Amino acid sequence: MKKGLSKGVTGLLAASLVLSGVSYANKTASAASIFSDVKPGWAEKHITKLAMQGILKGGTGKQAGMFSPANKVTRQEAVIIALRFMGVDNEVKTGEPLVFPSDLVIKDDYKPYIKLAVQKNILLLDEEIALVQKDGGKEWGSSPATREWMAKLLVRAIGKDQAAKEAGGQATAFSDDNQIDAGLKGYVSVATALGLVNGVTATKFDPTASVTREMASTLFSRAESQINVAYAGQVTGALVGVEGSKLTVLHSDGVVKSYTLSPTASVYGFGAEQTTDISSLMLYSEVILIGNSDGTVGFVEQTSETAKVKNIEGSLLLVSEAQNKLTVTIDGEPKTVSYDAQTLTIKDINGQSLTIADLPLNVPVTLGVDVATESKLLSLTVNKAVTNKSGSGTVEAVDVSGLTLQVKDAAGNSDSYPIDANAVVKHNGTNLSLDQLVPGDVVSYEVKMGSVTSVTVTNKVQPPIEGVINLVDKGTKTIQYRIGSELGVKEMIDNVAVKLEGLSNVTLDDLFKGDTVSMTLNESGKVSIITIKNRSVNFLNAAIVFSADLENDILIVTDSANKKVPLILTETTRFDLNGTVLTKKDAAKYIIKGKKINVGYTNSNAAYVSVVSQYTGTVLENNLSAKTLKLQLDNKNEVVLPYPNYFSAEIYGTSSTSYLDIRVGDKVTALMDYNTQDTVIAVQVQKTVQFELDKTDLSLNRIRAKRADGAFEEWSLNTTLLSLVDENDNPISLNALSQSGAKVLNVTFNGRTPIKIKVHSVTYGRVTSVNAAANSLELVTNAGTTVTKSFAAAPSVVRNNAVVGSLSSIKSDDRIEVRVDESDRPVIEIVQGISKKYLNHNSSTLFVARTSLNENNTYDLHPQVYVHQGTKTILLSEMKNGDALTLFIVRGKVVEIAK
Structure with a gap:
């Protein structure tokens, strides 16, 4: 130098x-x-x-x-x-x-x-x-x-030299202990005991490396x-709030400060070596923040799993919003604490978010205060439900002894409330007892301090009607029935479902005078489901006609064991060809000696006779060498069907397919060569595809929906081949669909022909609690309603279209959408917020500031977009140019904006 x-x-x-x-x-x-x-x-x-x-x-x-x-x-x-x-x-x-x-x-x-x-x-x-x-x-x-020399330097730097000297006379636990310098063994022992240095393997230290x-x-x-060192640009404290890119930290001196997280910040959980989302850090735990040169936070690490919060139980005595203070009594002694209105978290016992203005006095509360001073309020829980609201929906369950009411609203969200012991129940001005409230009743209700105080039944559900059919009139869409000697009549909905145990594709044509039936009524009092009670059906598949005398109502077939089975044709026997109903006269052309038919019968009476030209069932085997399909039919019988070197396989969404595309587990309809009845000539594969409802046309009885790839399709319900059902497979009207608010449609295609549209509701909201052991969670919807979602099977949890784990992957304050997939299995999508700055908006579009020329700066707004700052709902018109926003987007539309 x-x-x-x-x-x-x-x-x-x-x-x-x-x-x-x-x-x-x-x-x-x-x-x-x-x-x-x-x-x-x-x-x-x-x-x-x-x-x-x-x-x-x-x-x-x-x-x-x-x-x-x-x-x-x-x-x-x-x-x-x-x-x-x-x-x-x-x-x-x-x-x-x-x-x-x-x-x-x-x-x-x-x-x-x-x-x-x-x-x-x-x-x-x-x-x-x-x-x-x-x-x-x-x-x-x-x-x-070297590793052993660095252990010495490190142990001395943290002030543990004396501990190393005391451990110096002992051997280390490593297999290469004899290679460690005798004067450095104590330092290696202390460094490894403190978790500062690990072996290169579980047993080897490699001291001279x-x-x-x-x-x-x-x-x-x-x-x-x-060691306790204040590095430049670094702060420590308890993480008391995360909102978008804003972090709020309580420091040891009781001061609460907010910091802005850099978009490229590195965030680490406690003991973690991989980065994570800031929302996954435990609130009230200790963190370190390290700043960038631009003033933003570039590094965050949770350094402890011990919450820096102390809970205090008391009774709320006084709230002073002007001074940002509140007073509680603890064992008769008043205690006053201060709070920051922007960072304070307030909830009731059910997890319902509240504001300071919502707080009732003289209620038991739990205060979460900082450990250091016990004077800074970080969270407040009212130890009872504080919900005050009015609502409407359909009763799902009533527990008279336990005093609870569960109601499902028009959007498909379920709420459960305790019922006040003095609650009033009315219908058409008349008082009802609580046990007269039944599932299916349409009600409006009032909730005060978390309990239902009044219920008004606006549409009383009618119990199923059991009777004997007198007449079914498809022209007037009515059904006449008798209960004893009394004659009654009811209107039927357009797509009324008919059910008969053991028989599929049952229609009104299968109902006959004298049938005992149970009729389920919809919310308008019309018959929506007719279940035949006095008949059940046994099956013979691919039976061979031995003799047929249809004029004298006698049919004899041989089963797979070559045993003759005599059957009697009655006025209720149904004949069909490929699902098309035939008259007995027309059926006689096909039901001749040697032909294969499927028959269903009760006792010796034939319920239906179907000419074998197709089979519907689940593929058990596709034997490519033998060229056979093995199917399990809907009635659990199995058939093996040969196919030629080529046949067409019709699958929705694909253009050219063959027998190579038929998979085990596929639900299919195999169309047979009519002349021989023993060779497959075509296969229609059933496939369910998820759509988003776009609009309904009640005048034309049509539905328009959008596929995941953005393509639109439109279907007419003016056909008996296409059914519209709710999530419980009960038929519903198009009008009921348009009023339900449901958005997800699982459409089942047979080949390329739609045969069923199943309607599902979706729920979006902010998570308040997760119980992974019970397979349930609670969330608050944009409307402020607390909803509990329970799952019979573990739901799939996804983020950015990738499965990320189970319910335990979801944290409080996560935004989620709960829906089902194409197979009706529950799916929870974690909706991640994106940070933007407000520029402008119109009724349907939000404009944000660009940070690069290629960045998208326009977003479609959901008609019911929830705009808020903290727990306060605000208007988009209140935004100013440059305001920081967090946007939550579901299926291409902004559903929530947090300022």
Whole structure:
């Protein structure tokens, strides 16, 4: 070094020799790493943290933006890292005379730091001289730091030198203990016991291996739990709030401050080595935040799982909004605490979010206050339900003894409430007893302080009617029936369902005078389901006609065991060909000796006779060598059907298919060669596809829906081949669909022909609690309603179209949409917010500021978009240019905007 070099330059140069500063705030690397040469893995978290703390930095010049993780750390570099780690590197005095023993070869720029290390007793000159002699005279400063030597430096830097000396006489637990320097065994034992250093394997320490830069980062990062240093740009405290990119932290002095999270910030959970979402960090736990040069937070780590909050039970006595204070009585003694209205979390016992204005006085409450002062209020829970609301819906369940009511609203959301002991129930002005309230009743209700106080039945459900059919008139859509000697008549809905045990595709044509039936009525009092009670059907598939005398109502067939089965044809016997109903006269042309038919019968009476030209069932086997399909039919019987070298397979969404596309488990209809009745000529595969309802046309009885790829399809319900059902497979009208608010349609196609449209509701909201063990969760909808969702089977949890886990993956305050997939299995999608700045809007579109030319700055608004700031609902017209927003988007539309 040239004489006369200033001490400021000397210090700066020495620092640069350890690879000095990099402007990490402006990096374009991913949030997981601020260096281009650091890959995801065990060290990236520690490298990022130490670089941002200024302890172990990145390169400059041509090495700018790089960390060189595999480079070895020399002893003199390790000393500077240790001094920075201890927060004492500013005590270096470069102007003092520097005299070192000639045995210790150290570059001049490092000598002031080595001297400070000696003064701080993290280096002992005698030990290092002995090390040089052991190394055969190699340069002390430029030699690589070994794992055992680094353990000593690290243990002394955290003030545990005495503990190491006490452990020095004991062997370590490693298999290569005999290779560890006898004077360093105590340091290795202490470092490993504290979790600062691990073995290279479970049993091996490898003491003389060199320490790389990524290893050094990990060692010093872990050691920060053993030392209390205030690094520049770093703050610590309890995380008390996360809203979009805003983090709210309670500091040890009781001060609550908010910080802005950088879009490229690295966020780590407690003990985690992989980055995570900020929303997954535990509220009220201790965190460290490290700032970027632009003032945003670039690094967040949860450092403890112990909440920095103390719960206090009391009774709410006084609320002073003007002073942001409230008073509770605890064992008769008043206690006043202050709060920040923007960060305070208030809920009732059911998890319902409340505002200060909602709080009733003289109710039991639990206060969450900071541990340090017990005067800063962070959360408040009212220990009873505070919900005050009115609502309407359909009764799902009533527990008269337990006094609870469960109601489903028009959007398909279910709410459960306790019933006040003095609740009033009325219908048409007449008082009813609580046990007269039954599932299916349409009601309006009032909830005060969490309990139902009044119920008004606006549409009383009618119980099923059981009777004997007298006449079915398809022209007037009426059914006449007798109950005893009394004659009654009811209107039927357009797509009334008829059910007969053991028989599919039953229609009104299968009903006959004298049938005993049970009739289910819809909300309008019309018959929606007719169940035949006095008949059940047995089956013979592919029976061969032995003789047929249809004029005299006699049919004899042989079954698969070649046993003759005589059957009697009655006036209720149904004949069909490929599902098309035939008259007995027309059927006689097909039912001749030697033909295969399917028959269903009760006792000896034939319920139906179907000419075998197709089979519907589930594929059990597709034998490509034998060219056969094995099907399990809907009645559980099995058939094996041969097919030729080629046949067409009709599958929705595909253009050209063959027998190679038929899979085990597919539900199919196999069309047979009519002449031979024993060879498949075509297969229609049933496939269910999920659509989003676009609109209904009541005048034309049509539905228009959008596929996931954006394509629209339209279907007419003016056909008996296409049914419209609710999520319980009960038929519903198009008018009921249009009023339900349901958006998801699972459409089943037979080949390319739709045969069933199943309607499902979806629920969007903010999660308030998750009970993974009970397979349930609670959420608050945009309308402010608390909804409990329970699942019979574990739902699939997805984020960004990828499955991320089970219910335990969902956290409080997550936005989710609960729906089903194409197979009616429950799906929960975690809807992640995106941060934008408000620019403008119209009735259907939100415009946001661009941060790049190619960025999308327009978003479609859902008609019922929820716009709020905290718990306060606001209008979009209240927004100002540049306001920070968090947008939540479901199926291409913004459903929630948080300011």
